[in-house]
Amino acid sequence: MAKQAATAVIKSATRPPMRLPPLPTIRDIVKLYRLNAAKQLSQNFLFDTNLTDKIVKSAGNLEGAYVCEVGPGPGGITRSILKAGAAKVVVVELDKRFNAGLRLLSAAAPGRVEIVNADILTYNLAKALPLDLAVPWEGDPPNVHIIGNLPFNVSTPLIIRWLEALALRTGPFVYGRTQLTLTFQKEVCERICAPPRSSQRSRLSIMSQYLCRVKHCFRIPGKCFVPKPDVDVGVVHFTPLVRPRIQGVPFKTVEKVVKHVFHLRGKYCRKGAAELFPPERQDLLEELFAVSEVDPTVRPWQLTMSEWDRLAHAYWDICQREPWVSDYDFRTMKGEKFEVPPMPAVGERHT
Known part of the structure; x- marks a missing residue:
């Protein structure tokens, strides 16, 4: 004492x-x-x-x-x-x-x-x-x-x-x-x-x-x-937080996904997410929602944090497999030539 x-x-x-x-x-x-x-x-x-x-x-x-x-x-x-x-x-x-x-x-x-x-x-x-x-x-x-x-x-x-x-x-x-x-x-x-x-x-x-x-x-x-x-x-x-609610995905990648999906916040989230990929590669947009198991017809503000987590991981996985996707941005690519790899044949598509 x-x-x-x-x-x-x-x-x-x-x-x-x-x-x-x-x-x-x-x-x-x-x-x-x-x-x-x-x-x-x-x-x-x-x-x-x-x-x-x-x-x-x-x-x-x-x-x-x-x-x-x-x-x-x-x-x-x-x-x-x-x-x-x-x-x-x-x-x-x-x-x-x-x-x-x-x-x-x-x-x-x-x-x-x-x-x-x-x-x-x-x-x-x-x-x-x-x-x-x-x-x-x-x-x-x-x-x-x-x-x-x-x-x-x-x-x-x-x-x-x-x-x-x-x-x-x-x-x-x-x-x-x-x-x-x-x-x-x-x-x-x-x-x-x-x-x-x-x-x-x-x-x-x-x-x-x-x-x-x-x-x-x-x-x-x-x-x-x-x-x-x-x-x-x-x-x-x-x-x-000790552990972020979205782990294993770089901040810039999370920010890019969120920014694009919210770009058309009043529309279905599919509309904004489409801007993450060139129009010629709609297969990647379909993959994004199929892999993340997120409903593409809900509005961005309706998505839960778990759904944002799955979207971010699905997009990051696509970027890891096809690195050119990370460089694509529809805002900066307007009027510029961007070499888009062709859509793979049916038997070669990612599953």
Whole structure:
């Protein structure tokens, strides 16, 4: 008991103070440094500390955590992260106008805030934090988090990029199953979290849910932001799965199948899938649905994850047997000459 008490005292002494000294409000910071929101960067400020605290709470327990915050702006969510007990916050901000306000926050929390001026679409998050924070993939998620109020103009390409990094276990996922807590415009949020057979089901639903457990945490009315966006905002929490729901197929291949099938989301899934193959090789389209045992006359949003798994594997098997199929894309092949191998004779067809 005495040993445990001594250990607790040592931990308490070495833990950085969590309470921040008195600081100007975020609204005052914006006025002081004349930080007008840049429309071309899809910037919207959130001044309500109750909402920034709620976003951070959605990430889970941040006591002693290492956090990478995307697009901190004037630092509202950053303050909530620090108040929640994070040991270190690396803020990645493209717009250098916010540096003065962020440096003020860094001075108030010595050693706990690092400012990185970079484009999050190209910045390698594997460099942001010490690699000794990494834990085994099969274990609990590391004490590493990504949190961000994402600009609408980069949210979709960014999450797809992170999902690919997740599949490859690169970038922020070199530490293990790093969790993400992010904001999206309401419509994108609904697509990410849409369950099977929901009319909101989309490419983002499949790509997110085959790799992660996703949770729609809560909605923020657009009127809470300055300037007010035309849409409401949703907060989504991502927890990477130990085992993806589609295994043994490269991320790019899964993405290609899902993207093409959803290209004509209101039509039978056969319509979109037909674009995976040249018109001269309809035998491959027939094989895709025969081998996967997926009904070609259902809509893409009606397919279950198990059916997407079978479609992806059937397509990947065709690509393994006929490598030229991987290079075929009807969008890029329009107007170009593409040598299509002839359909095999009846006796030579794959069974």
